[in-house]
Amino acid sequence: MDFFVSLVIAGACVGSVYALVAVGLNMTFWTTKTLNFGQGAVMMLSAMSTALLVQYGLSDVVSIVFGLLLVALTGVLVERIAIRPALKTAGSMGWVIATLGFGIVIQGVTARYFGSQAVAFPEVLFQVQDVVTIWGQSISLQYLAVLCISLVLIIVLECLTRFTVLGTAIQACAQDMELAVVQGLPVNLIISGSFVLSSLLAGVAGILVAQISGTVDPAFGFELVMFGFVAAVLGGMGNSGGALLGGIILGITSKLVGGYISTAAEHGIAFGLLILMLAIRPQGFFGRAEVNKA
Amino acid sequence: MKKNKFNHQLSIIMASLLLSGLSVQVQAQDTIKLGMTTALTGPFNEFGEGNRRGVVLAIEMFNKNGGVNGKKVELAEALDDQLVPDRAVQNMRRILDNKDIVAIIAPAGSGPSLATMDMLEADGRPVCNPLAQSPQVTLKNGEGKPPRANIISMAITNKSEATAMGQALGAKYKNVGILHESTAYGVTGSEMTKAAMLAKNPGVKVEVESYNQRSQDMASQVARMQRAGVEAVLVIGLGADFAVIRKNMSRLNVKADLYGSTGAVTPPYIEGAGNLALGTRTMSPTAFGLRPLKPAAQTFVDQYRAAHGTDRWYGPDEANPQLTLGTIVAQAYDCTRILLESMKAAGSTQPAAVIAAMNKLTDFKGVTNDSISFTPDNHDAFSAKDLSLFEMSKGKDGKLFLLPVKE
Numbered sequence: 001m002d003f004f005v006s007l008v009i010a011g012a013c014v015g016s017v018y019a020l021v022a023v024g025l026n027m028t029f030w031t032t033k034t035l036n037f038g039q040g041a042v043m044m045l046s047a048m049s050t051a052l053l054v055q056y057g058l059s060d061v062v063s064i065v066f067g068l069l070l071v072a073l074t075g076v077l078v079e080r081i082a083i084r085p086a087l088k089t090a091g092s093m094g095w096v097i098a099t100l101g102f103g104i105v106i107q108g109v110t111a112r113y114f115g116s117q118a119v120a121f122p123e124v125l126f127q128v129q130d131v132v133t134i135w136g137q138s139i140s141l142q143y144l145a146v147l148c149i150s151l152v153l154i155i156v157l158e159c160l161t162r163f164t165v166l167g168t169a170i171q172a173c174a175q176d177m178e179l180a181v182v183q184g185l186p187v188n189l190i191i192s193g194s195f196v197l198s199s200l201l202a203g204v205a206g207i208l209v210a211q212i213s214g215t216v217d218p219a220f221g222f223e224l225v226m227f228g229f230v231a232a233v234l235g236g237m238g239n240s241g242g243a244l245l246g247g248i249i250l251g252i253t254s255k256l257v258g259g260y261i262s263t264a265a266e267h268g269i270a271f272g273l274l275i276l277m278l279a280i281r282p283q284g285f286f287g288r289a290e291v292n293k294a
Numbered sequence: 295m296k297k298n299k300f301n302h303q304l305s306i307i308m309a310s311l312l313l314s315g316l317s318v319q320v321q322a323q324d325t326i327k328l329g330m331t332t333a334l335t336g337p338f339n340e341f342g343e344g345n346r347r348g349v350v351l352a353i354e355m356f357n358k359n360g361g362v363n364g365k366k367v368e369l370a371e372a373l374d375d376q377l378v379p380d381r382a383v384q385n386m387r388r389i390l391d392n393k394d395i396v397a398i399i400a401p402a403g404s405g406p407s408l409a410t411m412d413m414l415e416a417d418g419r420p421v422c423n424p425l426a427q428s429p430q431v432t433l434k435n436g437e438g439k440p441p442r443a444n445i446i447s448m449a450i451t452n453k454s455e456a457t458a459m460g461q462a463l464g465a466k467y468k469n470v471g472i473l474h475e476s477t478a479y480g481v482t483g484s485e486m487t488k489a490a491m492l493a494k495n496p497g498v499k500v501e502v503e504s505y506n507q508r509s510q511d512m513a514s515q516v517a518r519m520q521r522a523g524v525e526a527v528l529v530i531g532l533g534a535d536f537a538v539i540r541k542n543m544s545r546l547n548v549k550a551d552l553y554g555s556t557g558a559v560t561p562p563y564i565e566g567a568g569n570l571a572l573g574t575r576t577m578s579p580t581a582f583g584l585r586p587l588k589p590a591a592q593t594f595v596d597q598y599r600a601a602h603g604t605d606r607w608y609g610p611d612e613a614n615p616q617l618t619l620g621t622i623v624a625q626a627y628d629c630t631r632i633l634l635e636s637m638k639a640a641g642s643t644q645p646a647a648v649i650a651a652m653n654k655l656t657d658f659k660g661v662t663n664d665s666i667s668f669t670p671d672n673h674d675a676f677s678a679k680d681l682s683l684f685e686m687s688k689g690k691d692g693k694l695f696l697l698p699v700k701e
Contacts, residue, residue, distance in 0.1 A: 003521045006546055010513035116337040116376075118534035120565045128544045128570065140545035213510040214541045215534050215566040217337055224510070258514025259521075263503050264476075266514055 005137050007255040013143040014212070015251020016150035017205050021228025022235065022243035023154055024201035029238050030174035031194040034083055034095045038103025039228070040221030042078075042199050043206030045106055046071045047121060047216040050207055052114060054122045064124065068203045075199030078102055079192050103222075111218040118215035125149075125211050146208045151244070153204060157197075158240045170194060174238070223267075230274045236287025245285055249273075326362050326643060327370035328353070328630065329392065330399035331385035331406070336376030338532070340561055341402035341622055344607050345424050346372055348626030349399055351597050352634070362634050363641060370395055375406055382406030383413070390417050396643040397421070397633040399626060400445070404428035404479050415442045420636065420648045422629035423447040425622065427455065427479060427557070432673040441673040444649050446632065448625040448660070448675045450556055450579065452483045457678035458577045459553065460490020463526060464498050471501045471524035471550065473515055473539060475531035480504065483530040483555060507535060516542040519550065526551040529558050537566025544570055551575070559686070560618050561606050564694055571686050571694055579662035580682040582620030583698050590659040594624055610693045617684060617696045624661035628675075632658060632666070 021043075025035050036042070046067040053063035082098035123142075130141040161167035172180045173190050181187050202221075209224060210216045231250050235242025250270055258266030283289045330349060333342030346369075353367045361367055371392060373385035382401045389395055390413065398414065400423040401407050407426035411434070414421045421444055423431045429451050432441040437453075463470050472487060474480035481504070488500050501522040503515040516539065519527055527543070527550045529536050536558040543552070552574045554563065559576040567574075582591055595615050598608060607623055609616030632655065633648070640647035658666040666675045684696035 003517055006517045006520070007514065010511065010517070010546075014511050014513075111335075115339070116335060117339065118337065118537075118562050118566060120537075120568070128541050131545075131547060138547050142545060209510055212541075213538050215537055215562070217508075217534070219337065219508065220510075223508075255514050255517075259517050263505065263515050263518065267506070 011255030019247025236284030456486030464494030533562030
């Protein structure tokens, strides 16, 4: 029983971070129907800058805030440099390569100036030894903190999009961009904002994962984006609740497969689930099937 | 008149160029040139840059003492492969195309080393392997067969480390977990250690798990070890991954004793795991753990500290260099010393003469091994008897360092 619970908790924790990444991908999907595949580098940037600033003597909080401001700026740049020009050509998929390339450039610049070595990440959320006992089961407070922060952020974001003017504006853009322009909505600003929000979520995800792994290096984050993408597809592209469910199902399934079947299959199962979902229900758990109006 | 003046100037320029070319050529013949490709940058540069420093320090020492056979020594090519086999092959091709290079230091890892060994063997120039642990670096055709004629190794081979570690674990525990990275280094090390453990204690239960390099969470692997009830966990991999595993063990409250391979207990592990590294055990060369150090080791340590201070490789304690200074930097230093001493003994840089001298090397006082001998049948400096168990301990200043285990 302990073994099962350990795997489920670890899986839910890691899965909640996948969900955070998935929600970040959804944000840009709503406004521009694009995904930022350079999101992994954004995660790395926030975690790496936080770790380096703490090493230089800044407090944890100031370092995290700086890291998040940096990735917010990166979000604006990604949209301006990699997305907006690519979308000028109707039907262009140039944004896929452009966002990937942007991520690789960030990685390269980081490696050039800060080295490719793993940097120790400070323990900003409890100590690794801190545990709480619930129903006789020791649970790491770091795992719980990561899970709680991810859940709270996703819920706040969902409330933001459902119950605020900003959220309504984002939904308007998502449903009909041209009509949103006609209605006088600042569409470009909303699109930029969605990239900033998406990058901020990726930045938080990066810091949370770095807390679990304990180190961060320039190659950090690439794998997480893949899992975040799988979580988004499982839940239904563009649906926050679906992303949360998809992420947690993915995290728990991976850990259970790793624990009970083989650790070698732990990562492979994610893509197995993706293929299965695309074959059985392409729109995901909560997505709505696309209808082509002739 | 103008034409004559132009011709005169042209002839002066041509003569100057010719002379400068000759002088370059004379200079080229007046130095003994070495070449290396290694991980100077990239995620594993603690190995490659450490190796380069060792080579440079040895060259400086020889040059300070008059060079080799009356000639100065220079590191003519130090190329960066980032531990990527393809890049190492390209770099090695460039090094081998330079016929002025008379000896070569092998790359800093099994992947790039194995990718370049056949071309090095075919070329025939003397080569020393400072770090790659795969036995195939020297023993192409397996144990008991003659080694590659021109390649010697200062590395702690998988075989010697696995034998020493397997014997230590088999003697102490009944249930051991091996967690290894899914590379040739990890897989071979795991198989050899398991075999050595079972040879020592046929009743020992061994649980084996693998992981991919740079995984960010290894809860499944650690939970499986916990469920198997292992008393000790041996991690065969690299430092940053070892730190992730150590943190996972702490989070899942796994209390098993922790052991790491020589590649795992490195600065990235200590930096990543912090105080959790306390109590971690590893096999390391006995000679470099002795205090006071033997003369050859002390000379190297003094030379390193004078050149680089107490840096990442040396460690924070001036009086007590960390063991990885030996296993990473000093092994390349000893490699260079052996190649150059063999040239001195041969009185030549001709490959056949240098290799013959290397094969006669007896009781050479190295930094990490106090008695190195090579024969035509043995090109490996280390065996299990040259290694001892060390444990991560805390000094009065709170810094972590490895101390010999007295059991």
